[in-house]
Amino acid sequence: MRVPLVVGNWKMHGGPRQARELAQSLRDGVKRPRGVEVVVCPPFTALPAVAETLAGSAIGLGAQNCHWEDSGAFTGEVSPPMLVELGCRLVLLGHSERRHVFHETDDEINRKVAAALRHGLQPLLCVGETGEERRQGLTFTVVEGQLRAGWAGLSIEDMGRCTLAYEPVWAIGTGVNATPAQAGEVHGYLRGLMSQIGSKDLAQTIRILYGGSVKPENAADVTQEPDVDGVLVGGASLQAQSFIAIAKKSAAKGGAPKE
Ligand code: PGA
Secondary structure, three states, rough: OOOOOOEEEEOOOOOOHHHHHHHHHHHHHOOOOOOOEEEEEHHHHHHHHHHHOOOOOOEEEEOOOOOOOOOOOOOOOOHHHHHOOOOOOOOEEOOOHHHOOOOOOOHHHHHHHHHHOOOOOOEEEEEOOOHHHHHHOHHHHOOOOOOHHHHHOOOHHHHHEEEEOOOOOOHHHOOOOOOHHHHHHHHHHHHHHHHHHHHHHHHHOOEEEOOOOOOHHHHHHHHOOOOOOOEEEEEEHHHHHHHHHHHHHHHHHHHHOOO
16 A cells, blocks of 8 residues: 655745754654655755754655765755765655756756665656646646656666656646646556556556645645545645644545544
8 A cells, every 4th residue: 555645845945943943843743643654855954953853753854856976076966875864765856846947857857866766765756747738738748758757767676766746837836736636637647657667566556646736725635536645745834734734634545543
């Protein structure tokens, strides 16, 4: 059974002090999560403070990006071993803001996925179409291209160490979430594709999260979809109470109450 995963993407919000406070509230609110895994991805500069605050808690630590090299003359970049040293176990890759604001290419994202895996970090590969692409009927084409490119050259074993997130660009930070049916349709497509690229077993084990304007009010509905295995949360992850509520609602699917 795929245990639902709930990931908070704090984006570029807050320094160590603010992050420590938020992490403390989460730690107090999510003591013994059952039927759900919870991970937060603070900005790089807050990683040590959050790692310290969450030490010994049930909440995991992740990063929002990484470079593909281990070290070298790459001004401004942060490498996978640096993240591992800070206690990260997951890294977001190919987030739509990285693709659209910073023009990351599929090839760069693929290199990052491979580098993260080499260092034991779980890549959370994000895919999703823009509103215009959806209007043109290109949703499946776009997400298929992003998944195939992101996973290019990976062994089936490595694919199995990845997590996916379907994040329609038009739903991110807009307050307009995909309906459960819209998310379910794309998740089902991605799962079918994973069984073609990898194997049927692989497709059944990989978690596919939904992201885009997830809030406490819509988390239960979207995570009820059979192919939705949790959520990637931006804005609502910055408020401890709303993120905790989302984690609880996502856990219900796992059949066990939390706390
Ligand atoms: P949002 O962001 O929840 O604020 O829409 C989601 C994301 O960017 O991962």
